[in-house]
Amino acid sequence: MTRDLEIITTIFKDLSFTQEESQLLVRSFEKLHLPKHSLLLEAGQHVYDQYYVAEGCLRTYYIAPDGKEHTVQFAIQDWWISDYTAFFNSSTASMHIECIQDATLFKISKVDMELLYKAMPRIESYFRKKMERAFASFQKRIIANLSQSATERYLNFINTYPNIEQNVKNYHIASYLGVTTQSLSRIRKELVQG
Amino acid sequence: MTRDLEIITTIFKDLSFTQEESQLLVRSFEKLHLPKHSLLLEAGQHVYDQYYVAEGCLRTYYIAPDGKEHTVQFAIQDWWISDYTAFFNSSTASMHIECIQDATLFKISKVDMELLYKAMPRIESYFRKKMERAFASFQKRIIANLSQSATERYLNFINTYPNIEQNVKNYHIASYLGVTTQSLSRIRKELVQG
DNA sequence: CAAAAAAATTGACCTATGGTAATTAAGCTA
DNA sequence: TAGCTTAATTACCATAGGTCAATTTTTTTG
Numbered sequence: 001m002t003r004d005l006e007i008i009t010t011i012f013k014d015l016s017f018t019q020e021e022s023q024l025l026v027r028s029f030e031k032l033h034l035p036k037h038s039l040l041l042e043a044g045q046h047v048y049d050q051y052y053v054a055e056g057c058l059r060t061y062y063i064a065p066d067g068k069e070h071t072v073q074f075a076i077q078d079w080w081i082s083d084y085t086a087f088f089n090s091s092t093a094s095m096h097i098e099c100i101q102d103a104t105l106f107k108i109s110k111v112d113m114e115l116l117y118k119a120m121p122r123i124e125s126y127f128r129k130k131m132e133r134a135f136a137s138f139q140k141r142i143i144a145n146l147s148q149s150a151t152e153r154y155l156n157f158i159n160t161y162p163n164i165e166q167n168v169k170n171y172h173i174a175s176y177l178g179v180t181t182q183s184l185s186r187i188r189k190e191l192v193q194g
Numbered sequence: 195m196t197r198d199l200e201i202i203t204t205i206f207k208d209l210s211f212t213q214e215e216s217q218l219l220v221r222s223f224e225k226l227h228l229p230k231h232s233l234l235l236e237a238g239q240h241v242y243d244q245y246y247v248a249e250g251c252l253r254t255y256y257i258a259p260d261g262k263e264h265t266v267q268f269a270i271q272d273w274w275i276s277d278y279t280a281f282f283n284s285s286t287a288s289m290h291i292e293c294i295q296d297a298t299l300f301k302i303s304k305v306d307m308e309l310l311y312k313a314m315p316r317i318e319s320y321f322r323k324k325m326e327r328a329f330a331s332f333q334k335r336i337i338a339n340l341s342q343s344a345t346e347r348y349l350n351f352i353n354t355y356p357n358i359e360q361n362v363k364n365y366h367i368a369s370y371l372g373v374t375t376q377s378l379s380r381i382r383k384e385l386v387q388g
Numbered sequence: 389c390a391a392a393a394a395a396a397t398t399g400a401c402c403t404a405t406g407g408t409a410a411t412t413a414a415g416c417t418a
Numbered sequence: 419t420a421g422c423t424t425a426a427t428t429a430c431c432a433t434a435g436g437t438c439a440a441t442t443t444t445t446t447t448g
Contacts, residue, residue: 062337062340062341064341068341070337070340070341072333072336072337084326084329084330084333085330085333085334088326088327088329088330089330117319117322121315121318124315124318124319124322125311125318127322128311128318128321128322128325131322131325131326131329132278132282132325133282134329135278135282135325135328135329135332136278136279136282136283138329138332138333138336139266139278139279139332140279141336142266142332142335142336142339143256143264143266145336145339145340145372146256146264146339146369146372147256147258147262147264149404150404150405169424169425169426170425170426171425171426175340178339178340179405179406180405180406180407181425181426181427182405182406182407182408182426182427182428183404183405183406184426185426185427185428186405186427186428188426188427189427189428343434343435344434344435363394363395363396364395364396365395365396373435373436374435374436374437375395375396375397376396376397376398376435376436376437376438377434377435377436378396379396379397379398380397380398380435382396382397383397383398
């Protein structure tokens with residue numbers, strides 16, 4: 001075992017593995033560094049991989065036909081990121097992924113994922129649970145979008161991601177909340193003034 | 195094997211099982227009929243189960259503090275339904291589930307689900323993939339909510355669920371799209387008149 | 389089939405948020 | 419530090435969609 005076991009001690013820290021399993025895991029992942037402002041993925045590209053964020057911050061966004069950006073997801077430490085619709089279907093991305101803080105990622109292909117699932121059902125359980133949590137949080141966001149005002153959604157956001165504000169621009173937050181930067185600016189002003 | 199194998203031939207029609215596995219499956223599910231207008235689940239109740247829709251139509255909705263209803267999901271034939279946030283966490287529902295067309299359901303508890311996963315990793319794969327598809331479709335809906343007008347979302351809806359219109363009321367659709375019934379009515383008028 | 393109840397539509401008016409554009413502030417880079 | 423670039427703020431007007439209230443249409447039920 002020459003290659004490091006960082007993957008196991010960070011991503012799968014709650015599971016334990018045999019020697020052989022560890023080796024398979026290590027072989028399946030590739031570590032990479034990504035500088036701020038670079039694009040990890042662009043719309044139109046084939047999506048083979050998903051990425052675990054060991055450090056840094058990224059965002060997935062969609063560019064609508066009218067040219068406007070809509071942030072679908074932020075990913076910080078211990079999150080996974082990809083264009084999942086494309087990843088699951090082994091098809092072409094409709095979204096972009098941008099690094100917004102220098103990041104360290106662990107990359108794994110869909111093909112290797114499937115092999116891991118077969119070899120270690122525990123891993124499949126791990127990802128099923130991940131999906132369940134992601135599902136629940138998307139559902140929560142849909143409800144928020146349907147039932148709350150922009151101000152409420154903003155308060156909700158800074159509550160949910162208390163540390164993220166250092167990293168992300170206001171227009172990232174605005175495009176996540178579904179308002180213009182001008183509106184967000186007014187909302188912030190209102191909140192300060194009372 | 196006295197009990198029927200309906201579950202296997204409908205829910206898991208793409209998988210095959212041993213005699214023993216079949217028995218476990220049959221024992222895990224319970225069939226039930228639900229009349230139109232009845233509530234399958236109410237906010238505040240403990241959520242132990244999820245349901246497979248063999249026939250009929252249901253919807254999950256959230257009632258906001260201001261009393262307004264927001265439809266989170268419709269479930270038709272071959273879909274699963276529950277308050278998933280509560281189901282995954284074995285906690286209390288924040289949503290209601292209403293039957294909007296006489297339904298036949300197969301119910302299974304979370305505890306029994308976990309047993310199935312352990313006994314048959316194929317079943318866990320099946321549900322992981324279900325979750326992936328649900329995840330992708332929620333993401334699509336978030337993007338639609340962020341980037342499209344009410345009219346576009348409506349057209350999108352009747353495109354995605356071409357048959358559902360017979361079953362559901364306009365105010366169900368409105369509360370799914372995030373507009374008032376009055377607005378939806380105007381939108382429909384516009385579309386007819388051109 | 390008639391009456392009652394539920395759902396959908398319409399109109400007049402209102403409000404939150406968007407669009408455009410100019411101004412200020414903050415971050416980088418030479 | 420100055421100068422350039424990017425981001426944020428502000429002001430003014432426009433508009434999609436909300437609110438309230440009345441009316442019509444559809445569905446349900448005795």
